[in-house]
Amino acid sequence: MRLSELKEGQTATVVRVGGNGLLRRRIQEMGLVKGTDLYVEKYAPLKDPMELVLKGFHISLRVEEAADIVVENVR
Amino acid sequence: MPPQHLTIALAGNPNSGKTSIFNNLTGTRQKVGNWPGVTVEKKEGHITRSGHDLTIVDLPGTYSLTPFSIEEVVARNFLLDERPDVVIDIIDASNLERSLYLATQIRELDCKVLFALNMADMARARGTKIDGRKLSELLDIPVVFTVGNRNEGMDELLEQAIRLAESTAPPDRTRRVKYSADIEEAIGRLAFFMESKIDGSLPYLPRWVAVKLLEDDAIVQERLIAAAPDAGRQILQAAQALRKHLADRFDEDPQIVMTDERYGFIAGIVREVQTSTTQQRVDISRSIDLVLTHRLAGFPIFIFFIWAMFQLTFTLGEYPVKWIEAGVELTSGASAALMPEGILKSLVVDGIIAGVGSVIVFMPNILILFFCIALFEDTGYMARSAFLMDKIMHLIGLHGKSFIPMLMGFGCNVPAIMAARTLESEKDRILTILITPFMSCSAKLPVYVVLAGAFFGARAGTVIFGLYLLGIALSILTGRLFRSTLLKGADAPFVMELPPYRMPMAKSLLIHMWDRSQLFLRKMGKVILLGSVIIWALSSFPREVPIPGEEAAWSRQTAAAAGAGNPAAAVAQTKGAEDGSAETADEIRRMQKTKQTENSYIGRLGRFVEPLFAPLGIDWRGGVSLISGFVAKEIVVSTMGVLHATGNGEEEDALGNALAASGMTALSALSMMVFVLLYLPCLATTAAIRRETGSYRWMFFSIGYSTTVAWVAAFLVFQGGRLLGFS
Numbered sequence: 001m002r003l004s005e006l007k008e009g010q011t012a013t014v015v016r017v018g019g020n021g022l023l024r025r026r027i028q029e030m031g032l033v034k035g036t037d038l039y040v041e042k043y044a045p046l047k048d049p050m051e052l053v054l055k056g057f058h059i060s061l062r063v064e065e066a067a068d069i070v071v072e073n074v075r
Numbered sequence: 076m077p078p079q080h081l082t083i084a085l086a087g088n089p090n091s092g093k094t095s096i097f098n099n100l101t102g103t104r105q106k107v108g109n110w111p112g113v114t115v116e117k118k119e120g121h122i123t124r125s126g127h128d129l130t131i132v133d134l135p136g137t138y139s140l141t142p143f144s145i146e147e148v149v150a151r152n153f154l155l156d157e158r159p160d161v162v163i164d165i166i167d168a169s170n171l172e173r174s175l176y177l178a179t180q181i182r183e184l185d186c187k188v189l190f191a192l193n194m195a196d197m198a199r200a201r202g203t204k205i206d207g208r209k210l211s212e213l214l215d216i217p218v219v220f221t222v223g224n225r226n227e228g229m230d231e232l233l234e235q236a237i238r239l240a241e242s243t244a245p246p247d248r249t250r251r252v253k254y255s256a257d258i259e260e261a262i263g264r265l266a267f268f269m270e271s272k273i274d275g276s277l278p279y280l281p282r283w284v285a286v287k288l289l290e291d292d293a294i295v296q297e298r299l300i301a302a303a304p305d306a307g308r309q310i311l312q313a314a315q316a317l318r319k320h321l322a323d324r325f326d327e328d329p330q331i332v333m334t335d336e337r338y339g340f341i342a343g344i345v346r347e348v349q350t351s352t353t354q355q356r357v358d359i360s361r362s363i364d365l366v367l368t369h370r371l372a373g374f375p376i377f378i379f380f381i382w383a384m385f386q387l388t389f390t391l392g393e394y395p396v397k398w399i400e401a402g403v404e405l406t407s408g409a410s411a412a413l414m415p416e417g418i419l420k421s422l423v424v425d426g427i428i429a430g431v432g433s434v435i436v437f438m439p440n441i442l443i444l445f446f447c448i449a450l451f452e453d454t455g456y457m458a459r460s461a462f463l464m465d466k467i468m469h470l471i472g473l474h475g476k477s478f479i480p481m482l483m484g485f486g487c488n489v490p491a492i493m494a495a496r497t498l499e500s501e502k503d504r505i506l507t508i509l510i511t512p513f514m515s516c517s518a519k520l521p522v523y524v525v526l527a528g529a530f531f532g533a534r535a536g537t538v539i540f541g542l543y544l545l546g547i548a549l550s551i552l553t554g555r556l557f558r559s560t561l562l563k564g565a566d567a568p569f570v571m572e573l574p575p576y577r578m579p580m581a582k583s584l585l586i587h588m589w590d591r592s593q594l595f596l597r598k599m600g601k602v603i604l605l606g607s608v609i610i611w612a613l614s615s616f617p618r619e620v621p622i623p624g625e626e627a628a629w630s631r632q633t634a635a636a637a638g639a640g641n642p643a644a645a646v647a648q649t650k651g652a653e654d655g656s657a658e659t660a661d662e663i664r665r666m667q668k669t670k671q672t673e674n675s676y677i678g679r680l681g682r683f684v685e686p687l688f689a690p691l692g693i694d695w696r697g698g699v700s701l702i703s704g705f706v707a708k709e710i711v712v713s714t715m716g717v718l719h720a721t722g723n724g725e726e727e728d729a730l731g732n733a734l735a736a737s738g739m740t741a742l743s744a745l746s747m748m749v750f751v752l753l754y755l756p757c758l759a760t761t762a763a764i765r766r767e768t769g770s771y772r773w774m775f776f777s778i779g780y781s782t783t784v785a786w787v788a789a790f791l792v793f794q795g796g797r798l799l800g801f802s
Contacts, residue, residue, distance in 0.1 A: 023570075025334065028338075029141060030572070031173045031338065033338045042368070044373075044463055044466060045370050047466070051368075056172075058572065058573040060458075060571050061569060
């Protein structure tokens with residue numbers, strides 16, 4: 001499942017970070033690596049970008065960027 | 076013993092509390108500048124501590140040392156080239172994992188590192204406990220507990236830093252990141268190959284260079300080639316072969332695998348030193364955010380904050396601006412009274428005082444604006460405003476953070492362009508800077524008021540509103556155009572941290588505000604002073620003015636010469652001259668001023684460029700006014716006043732009538748307003764563009780682009796209008 005398909009309040013585990021080189025590297029360096037648990041805090045009022053909680057901090061990600069991240073174990 | 080000099084660099088993630096630690100350590104003895112060649116703020120402080128002279132350098136806050144953003148390049152180059160004696164890495168206790176990512180990279184650089192474990196009390200309150208001794212042991216790095224915003228642990232931090240700098244023991248190279256066997260083997264082979272090819276000409280640790288080459292680091296590749304062209308190429312080939320091998324082995328880019336493995340290494344450490352009792356934290360910050368970025372309330376609250384910032388900057392700022400204006404006038408009046416009549420007096424009064432005055436009147440606006448921006452940044456709201464606006468701004472190819480600078484452009488472009496500093500990606504910053512001048516600034520309003528008032532009567536308001544909309548539309552078009560051509564390339568990803576809301580500290584806000592304002596004054600002052608003097612010289616020379624007696628004759632001559640081309644203007648002039656001879660001395664002086672301006676270099680320039688303005692329906696006087704508007708847009712009105720001999724443009728009706736008499740029509744007035752809206756930014760803005768983009772190229776590009784757009788738009792308005800039968 002893609003990260004962008006998650007709803008507010010759901011948690012999932014990262015399987016794969018795709019996308020172009022720069023974006024991937026950036027996302028990874030922020031700590032969004034394979035095996036990380038993500039919690040979808042909310043979407044912005046205009047439904048884009050989204051806010052995620054991982055490892056105790058909050059980051060925002062555009063929905064199109066989140067579409068390149070594959071997650072599993074959605075709960 | 077003479078005091079020993081030590082350089083201490085402060086590194087850390089954004090929002091790790093680095094700035095407050097820097098402020099605590101150095102107090103007000105800070106020096107703010109830019110890192111060479113880029114517009115990233117460089118802060119330095121000098122202090123003396125137990126017989127040592129310490130230079131404390133605040134590195135830009137970064138998440139990593141991979142050279143993607145300018146901040147990261149700057150931070151890494153400083154560590155590589157300046158070799159600070161000690162690096163204090165500020166570890167945000169609430170974000171241990173991510174903080175350690177940067178720490179492992181600094182460690183790989185073979186620097187002497189000291190950890191400042193910051194805000195551990197806050198982390199503990201949230202249920203996260205960190206074993207500092209264990210962390211120190213595992214990485215062999217001294218750890219000092221600090222609380223930046225309460226000024227705790229600073230003495231110990233400096234003591235430890237000095238002790239570490241003086242210790243002769245080399246940094247332990249065993250307790251650093253260990254990659255998986257395949258990667259370690261590749262690193263080992265590449266490092267060995269490198270040492271056999273080059274000895275000593277590369278001043279970095281071979282292992283580090285090998286790691287970076289396997290990560291395909293362009294800057295390290297360049298440096299290697301520069302240090303040893305032939306051997307370097309062979310090494311790069313070897314590195315490429317190894318990268319290929321690893322990519323096949325892992326079915327993934329080596330740099331991605333290595334980042335993963337670093338985090339794996341870090342996860343091991345975190346498991347050892349951190350105990351968490353609560354998983355899902357509920358805190359004040361999250362509750363605040365539920366309101367401030369609420370689906371329905373978020374935007375109204377945002378608009379209110381922006382409105383409040385605008386009000387503070389331009390309404391509250393208005394009072395001190397008036398005082399300063401009065402002060403400038405007083406100085407100007409006093410100098411005028413004290414100095415003997417002549418060229419020197421004119422230079423001081425009309426050139427220098429007027430020029431410097433035009434800069435310092437911005438000061439209150441800029442101070443207030445930067446205070447508001449510092450408030451937004453320090454509380455954490457800036458990131459939320461970008462979060463709210465990103466969807467809209469992304470449509471123009473911009474980042475959510477571009478919104479505030481663009482909006483500020485409606486007030487004054489100078490602080491607006493400086494506000495673009497908050498954007499991290501250079502491309503976003505340049506694009507924002509290029510389109511901000513299309514936001515019609517407040518100085519253009521007097522021009523619209525005069526022209527629209529004179530030619531559009533009751534519809535003036537609608538016309539002015541339309542101009543603002545045109546500016547916005549063109550900025551959107553420009554944004555999209557440049558995004559797909561000039562500033563193409565991958566959009567900077569919108570991976571942005573939303574830091575917890577924090578109570579801002581007054582000291583930090585004031586330091587922030589003052590640093591930036593000071594930078595503005597110092598650097599811009601020079602450019603503006605020079606520019607004002609040049610414009611003054613152009614409009615003051617040559618100084619021969621026909622004496623009143625000759626005036627009528629001179630005027631008739633001009634009328635005859637201009638008669639064929641522009642009868643209306645000639646009539647107006649002759650009429651003016653005849654009136655002049657009959658009126659008061661004041662009137663005569665005014666006529667003299669008109670003649671002098673006409674005859675000056677800038678007047679001649681106006682005549683010279685007349686053919687350029689003719690297709691836009693703008694006569695040479697309009698041209699001269701527009702050129703003089705380069706100093707400041709409101710000057711367009713006063714120059715028109717001088718050229719049409721209606722006094723200082725105070726009586727708008729008088730100027731309007733004179734304009735109508737000179738042959739200006741509603742259509743040509745509209746064309747001129749469109750031109751004023753879009754053409755080259757004023758001197759102060761140009762200086763800001765030069766400064767903030769760090770290049771004359773972008774400055775000239777901005778001037779050329781906006782003026783071309785202005786000409787084309789005004790041409791379309793005037794010629795199109797004529798075709799449609801308007802006049």
